[in-house]
Amino acid sequence: MDETQYAFGPFVLLPGRELRRDGRPVALGPRALAMLETMAAARGEIVTKEEILSRVWPGVTVEEGNITVQVAALRKELGARPGGEDWIITVPRVGYRLVRDPSPNHAQSAEGGRPSVAVLPFVNLSGDASRDYFADGLVEDVITALSRFKSFAVVSRYSSFAYRNRATDIRQVARELGVRYLLEGSVRLSGDRVRVTVQLIDAASGTHLWASHFDGDLGQLFDFQDQITETVVGLVEPQIRRAEIERTRRRWPDNPQAYDHFLRALPLFVSREPADYLTAIGHLERAIALQPDYAAALAYASWGVARHGTVALVQLDEQQSARCLDLARAALRHGDDDPLVLALCSHSLLAIGHMRAEGLAMADRALAANPNNVLVQVLGGICNMLAGDLAKAETCYSRAYALSPGAPEAPESLAGRGFVRFFMRDFEGAVGWFERSLAMLVDWPPAYWMMTAAFAHLGRLDEAHTTLERLRAFAPHTSLAGVYAIANRSDGRFELVLDGLRKAGLT
Structure with a gap:
């Protein structure tokens, strides 16, 4: 028996059976129910009109207007979201998207929760459609590389590519995809030369956070593609991190929520003042109290204890060392699939726990899982500099700087x-x-x-x-x-x- 069910807001959808609001059945016709199931199964991604027609009217030729009728019926039954918006978003000329749960504890939208980014199809300015493969391959590589980061969500290629050749306002795109940031670009091939231009945009304000261009040779096209991917990914992650820190300062100066405390702590990790690390640890401890399984906060808190000792030039006492290691172990229990958590904890295990083999092995795992994260590379360098392979340490430091010199x-x-x-x-x-x-x-x-x-x-x-x-x-x-x-x-x-x-x- 299929026990799959989809929850969003006050609703629970039982495929093939019914929709419930706060435990009570909602009256839906079979077509409307099938359409809602199709959108719910996409888990927040866009569903095209063709997909809806094939799933809701299999083997039957019907007009697209039937979709509009069923969507209108669904919207009437579902009502509005807490902010007054519709649950079902229309993506013009493409299809529809069912918004995932925007409640305060599970927000994934552009307004709260974990930040999200969409990489839009790069525009081919060469006038030669046969060159689209290069632009598309580059976008796919960037999406794959960004997906390795656990600090933000990346919209799938399928949803991003729905916006190919569409001149749409960036705010509208961001609303339809439910993202906070957009990465867009263009490719121009002229003779044997290639120029790629890329820019990262804060969709809420329309601000360009970062922009750059890259020039290469068609003779080394795929090497050039790899180089662009590494550079773009290395620069995008720190820019999103900075934007999120500034965003939380602007919007929630007194918000006690865990994510807010986490973001308040991050800027203090580049300080040279010992007291700043104690402040950072205080924020992280409050974040952990609010959300005990917050792996990133646990890992940063562990690193903060070790980092404070380094900046203050003091030997950690037995209690501080034990707390550092306890935080690291808790972080690993809840987030050993996150490369940054692995990297932060590798330093604690090696530097504070004197577990050389475990720390170096964990640093290697982090480097393999996400070689594009600047901090993962820096921590790999630190661990190997302290007790590992000096040549590997030099490689890590070199790559960290090359990924994001700013x-x-x-x-x-x-x-x-x-x-x-x-x-x-x-x-x-x-x-x-x-x-x-x-x-x-x-x-x-x-x-x-x-x-x-x-x-x-x-x-x-x-x-x-x-x-x-x-x-x-x-x-x-x-x-x-x-x-x-x-x-x-x-x-x-x-x-x-x-x-x-x-x-x-x-x-």
Whole structure:
């Protein structure tokens, strides 16, 4: 017996049987019921008129006007959603979409809940329809790559491609698809050259959050396609993250809901102030109290405890270490399919739990699951820099920066390259990377104490002393004991750092 049922708002649809509102049957004719079942089975995606005709009137030739009649009957019986909108949305010239549950606890629409994005078909500006395959293949690759992120939802290719060759207002498209962000682009081929232009739009305001173009050679068409996919995905995720943070600041400054607390915590993870991490942890603990299975909040809270120790240059006590690991284990119970959760927890297991093999294996899983996430790459670099393969660490840091040179993690990616060079005893090369990092972020302590140690090992003690004084000017709590508190997280590699800092005169 098929026990499938679909719930939306106050309704429960039992396929082949009936529709119930608040437990009471709703009178629907067999055609209307079949049509509602067809749309409900699509789970929020667009259903074309052709699909409706084949499912509701199988083997019978009828006019499209019959669909309109049945939709009108359904809308009358369903009534309006809490905001006054219809449950069934018309997608002009294409079909219909049944809105999924927009209640406060399960919102997936553009107005609340997890953010969502649609990648619209790229416009072929070449005047040659035979070139559509390149634009379509690029869109499919970008959709597939973005779908690896758990922090936002991506509309399927099927629904996105319903908007091919349609000049439609972006706000209308966003409403019909139920998304907050739209990614659109164009492809122009001229001779042996290809130009791809891409832009990310906040659909509510119509604001262009990011735009760029890429030029390539037809001779390496598919390599060029891979390059665009990696770059676009690497840049889109941080832009959506920033937009969501700003959005929650604008709309819900006092909202106690879990997602709001989570977003309030995120900007604090690039701070150099120890107190900011305590604030972030406080927000995340409140998010967890509201939603105990919130895997991302649990993972970030675990990382926040470890990160606070690094920025404050203090050894975590037994209680703090236990809390860090408990949070990581809880995050993994609820979200071990999320690459970012895996990456955050890999650091906690390795750096705080001293579980080297487990931490490195988990970092590898995260990298394999989503190689396009900047933070996953940075954390893969950190774990391998601390206790793993230095060449792999350098690759992770390099890819993180290449994916999004404007992301908040970019200075840390550059400094990470310096860490790796330092531990490979290429002190001159390390200094170069630290200088690049500090040009972007002038007050990040680890870059300073690593550069101080590098100068000392090069015998350039005057520069080591100058760098150390610059560090003390904004981080007076820096001490050899504090750096040692971080050193015991590594695989003995930080002894080289401590030795250099002693030579520079740090006590």
